[in-house]
Amino acid sequence: xxxxxxxxxxxxxxxxxxxxxxxxxxxxxxxxxxxxxxxxxxxxxxxxxxxxxxxxxxxxxxxxxxxxxxxxxxxxxxxxxxxxxxxxxxxxxxxxxxxxxxxxxxxxxxxxxxxxxxxxxxxxxxxxxxxxxxxxxxxx
Numbered sequence: 001x002x003x004x005x006x007x008x009x010x011x012x013x014x015x016x017x018x019x020x021x022x023x024x025x026x027x028x029x030x031x032x033x034x035x036x037x038x039x040x041x042x043x044x045x046x047x048x049x050x051x052x053x054x055x056x057x058x059x060x061x062x063x064x065x066x067x068x069x070x071x072x073x074x075x076x077x078x079x080x081x082x083x084x085x086x087x088x089x090x091x092x093x094x095x096x097x098x099x100x101x102x103x104x105x106x107x108x109x110x111x112x113x114x115x116x117x118x119x120x121x122x123x124x125x126x127x128x129x130x131x132x133x134x135x136x137x138x139x140x
Contacts, residue, residue: 009119012080016126019073023133026066033058077130084123091116 033055040051091113098113 008083009123012083012123013126015073015076015080016130019077020130020133022069022073023130026062026069027133029062033062080127080130084120084127087120087123091120 036058037051037055040048094113094116
């Protein structure tokens with residue numbers, strides 16, 4: 001049971017890194033498009049019209065990319081959240097069981113429980129980072 005948890009933890013970390021980096025790339029692209037729009041000068045109407053059309057096309061392309069991103073990684077994000085929630089419940093049950101045991105059995109369970117709490121904390125941090133990175137580019 002614990003070996004599969006570590007494998008899931010590694011996969012969780014790997015997916016978090018990939019999804020987080022892709023979200024940052026999308027955020028940077030939106031920033032580039034916004035800076036491109038603001039770089040056009042208002043006194044040259046031909047430049048503004050052409051620039052606005054280019055920005056509109058870039059936003060249209062980015063909308064398609066964001067839709068594909070959501071299709072590819074939306075279910076994984078949902079499953080990562082479910083996995084994190086199930087791990088929290090599992091370690092909460094372990095905490096309650098360790099409180100009900102005698103002192104001799106209690107020492108080993110405290111070490112195991114501390115490792116579990118660190119494990120859950122790291123998973124929550126990774127999942128939260130992904131959510132906030134993905135949220136950043138939706139604001140642009």
